[in-house]
Amino acid sequence: MITIDGSEGEGGGQMVRNSCALSLVTGEPFRITNVRGKRSKPGLMRQHVTAVEAACVISGAECSGLAVGASELTFRPGRVAGGEYHFAVGTAGSTGLVLQTILMPLVLASTPSRLVLEGGTHNMLAPPFDFIERAFLPIINRMGPQVSARLVRHGFYPRGGGRIEVDITPAPLQPQTCTTRGARTGVAAQVVFSGMPFAIAERMLARARHDLADWPEDAFSVRxxxxxxxxxxxxxLEAAHSEVTELVSGFGQLGVPGERLARTSAARMNGYLAANAFAGPYLADQLILPFVLADGGAFSTVKPSQHLLTAIDIAQRFTGRRITIEQAPAGEHLLGFS
Known part of the structure; x- marks a missing residue:
């Protein structure tokens, strides 16, 4: 059994989600202590519990210690089966992070699946639905499986109530070499809002327009x-290239001016566009699981974050495969999988 100290490395919920996913694929049971040990509120939150419950449902896995607030759990995987599944977080917890937990096991299953996930679709500290649909899933589809996702209803923090539907046609993951993003094919900046003054959206978009001065006027919109x-x-903020799409998001926060959020988001996008890397920091996090399970390939990214390094460590422990990081002369970092 693999034993993991959840306070090591990045010390967040990713360690739980990725461990469940890798356990289901490799058949390795695990025990994790000090769950989310570096967070201001340690222990499992509702969305983490739902993610682990989903892993149990799709496989018949056994899990002890699973409860909101728990700091330790033991997971023994079962056999993953495709099918129709419905999971509700019950709060604004991220549907995308629940999907992250069960997607790789289901794309490697023997039969197709259809998922309905309810909860948050656009909330802080998690990739919004648009990122999953337009940045992440196209790469998964390039690797062999076919996954389509639909946003039925938005779910913002703190209310939640969102709904996404996902169809999965499984297939073996084929190694890919993703080191160049290709020519830029389009850019877009959109503010999506509900139940708030229109003026806030206008100010946010105006700041983004100012900081992304070379983007065309018709790239900016409000919904x-x-x-x-x-x-x-x-x-x-979305920058599409022939090989990859980067999507940077800024979520409204109580007490934080919209202009500040837009300025930070635009700076992150400009930083990515100025680099030579294929994947931005959040896409790089998402690519660790499919690339390590494809048993080969490579992709380039910006400077590795602690979040990425922790994902790499967990992936290597479950699979026994080697992931290398080399800095290229132009500044990007090349991750190799073998």
């Missing part, structure tokens, strides 16, 4: 959702 889907607001 207002029905009030019952809020309150909430998010700025999404």
């Amino acid at each position: 207002q959702l029905p009030a019952e889907q809020g309150p909430g607001i998010i700025l999404m």
Whole structure:
């Protein structure tokens, strides 16, 4: 049994999610202590419990210690089976992070799956649905499986209530070499909001327009959702290239001016565009599982974060495979899988 100290490295919920996913694929049971030991509120939150429950449901796995607030759990995987599944976080907890836990086991299953996930779709500290759909899943589909996702209803923090539907046609993961992003094919900046004054969205977009001065005027837009889907607001900046799409998001936060959020988001996007890397920091996190399970390939990214290094450590412990990091002369970092 693999034993993991959840306070090591990045010390967050990713360690639980990735461990469940890798356990289901490799058949290795694990025990994790000090769950989310470096967070201000340690222990499992509702979304983590739902993610582990989902892993149990799709495989018949056994898990002890699973409860909101728990700091330790033991997971013994079962056999993953495709099928129709419905999971509800019950709060604004991220549907995307629940999907992250069960997607790789299901794309490697023997039969197709259809998922309905309810909870948060656009909330802080998690990739928004748009990132999953437009940045992450196209790479998974390039590797062999076919995964499509639909946003049925937005779910902002703190209300939640969102819904996404995902169809999965499994196939072996084929190694890929992703080191160049290709020519830019388009850019877009959109503020999506609900239950808030229109003026906030306008100010946020105006700051983004100022800081992304070389983007065309028609790249900027505002989308207002029905009030019952809020309150909430998010700025999404998208840069599409022939080989990859980067999507940077800024979530509205109580007491934080929209202009500040837009300035930070634009700086992150400009930083990515100025680099030569294929993957931004958040896409790099997401790619560790499919690439290590493809048993080969490589991708380039920006400077590795502690979050990425922790994901690499967990992946190597479950698979026994080697992941190397080399800095290229142009500044990007090349991750190799063998």
